[in-house]
Amino acid sequence: MSYHVNEKGYYGEFGGAYIPEMLYPNVAELREQYLSIMLQPDFQAEFRALLRDYAGRPTPLYFAKRLSEKYNTKIYLKREDLCHTGAHKVNNTIGQILMAQRLGKTRIIAETGAGQHGVATATVCALMGLECIVYMGEIDIERQAPNVARMKMLGAEVRPAKSGSRTLKDATNEAIRDWINNPVDTHYIIGSVVGPHPYPDMVARFQSVISEEIKYQLLETEGRDIPDYVIACVGGGSNAAGAFYHFLDDERVNLIAVEAAGKGIDTGESAATSVLGKIGIIHGSKTLLMQTPDGQITEPYSISAGLDYPGVGPMHAHLFRSRRAEFISITDDQAMQWGLELSKTEGIIPAIESAHAFAVLDVKKFKPTDVVVINLSGRGDKDLNTYIKYFNF
């Protein structure tokens, strides 16, 4: 079985392009050109140079000694939190801004939930001197004021999404509507492995630098280029896609995707799509999503805005259905405790999204000889207010 996208844009039964005709020319152009552009030597050279000199790659693969002793296994942290702008998101935005330039686009749009992808997009637009418009749910704008300010400092225009539930899914709808209204000069930088084909594959390829580095870094420290486990949190799923990518076809590597259970799977306030979702169409892709029996998309909940998405990328839907990856859901409380635990044990304050991945250490038993890589997808600076409120600091 292949876990990569097929020539029609599907992962198993998931994926495809369920888009209004108005988007067809743009999506078709991207589909026809993304691979050949990405494979051009000058594209690769520029992409690699920016990842190194601008984003700060390779990020360390850090052996977490105290954590390993405590859990009696070998735990490595992939330090995506050390990337410029504070998370893995910039790997994708650097790739897509170079793609946009080669497609001759001069105007960039993006959606954002917590603001991390918005900041990463505003950053590369500033770098390249391109106009940048970021759609953000009205409610998220209130919740994530510091990131709104960062985007503005970087020269982006932040437009509130006022429709529907006024959060990430509606910001995505607004960005898609903008693209419909501006079909010629605009490129839409989607922030996760979601959306119509070729987006899930393109974003996964840009993020695959994570697992590419894990391979050679492990070879240096462990003498083998595969871990026993890779653990990553999944909202839409871009950091997990990047961390899994080069291990997808090697079944010796166990893949663990961690979803946000929110206040608990059965509380009605959750974002655990693999448990609560059914197959359907969201944002142009056939995948698993949370919806009513009548097919209306429902509002997810998680304390971490980055995992607060009612769907999951089609690649992850396929990894779940085919059982290639194990899906575990972690509650707000478990994740918040791990935010504290990692801070005190290793001196690293993680993003709440990433803290979900660590909670797997309490749920699953690992052998002393196991090599466990946890993708530390982002740093916790942006979550300080949430941490303060939760712990009453």
Add this chain to the structure above:
Amino acid sequence: MNRIKLKLQENKKLLSIYFTAGFPSLNDTVPILHALEENGVDMVEIGLPFSDPLADGPTIQESSTQALRNGMTSDKLFGQLKDIRKTIHIPLIIMGYFNPMMQYGVEKFCQKCQEIGIDGLIIPDLSVDVYEENYQSIFKQYGLSNIFLITPQTSEARIRFIDSVSEGFIYMVSSASVTGAKGTFGEAQKQYFERTAKLDLKNPQIVGFGISNRQTFEQATTFAKGAIIGSAFIKFLKENGVEKIAHFLKMLNHD
């Protein structure tokens, strides 16, 4: 022959109206249909509301949100339309996004449409490619026309492909935009209407998006067979209610 094809043979420019089922009130669907037929409307698109209508502007989005709040579902709509063919004779098309149809079951949905006497479907996010490969045979089995959109950006080759798969008419989106009234049409749009007319397609074209009054209706139908009014009608309903529908059509002065 289904009602859409018969209607298209009439020697006149067709006026089609879109409204969102369940808006302004849950049970307005049937009264609205009666008012539209009585006032000379040629064809109706009944919008099945969706939580995330990607191709729609604020007016139709808001009407969908309200309709869902009012409790509209696929089942309820089919229930309301159960006996509609006893009184309504103009072509009826259901327009909606694909996810609610998928959850209902595509075949079951089509079967229900045939039972009721629905003539066609417009599903903006079901592209012609996916339709042709996976669903065309089901639609045919239940005698439904599936209507596809084209835009000013659609290439001639693709328009011809869409024409070959279409049965009924082609929904010609007036400009690169989501739905919503915009005042008048510019030179570029007139050229696009004319250019498309010259392709000599097998399916007639009906223009939608941005038709709001007599002037835009006439501009749109200079080259096309008809035009669809959606957002402007929704706005009118919101402000004036179902009882005043005759007034809206009088304003359009359509004969």
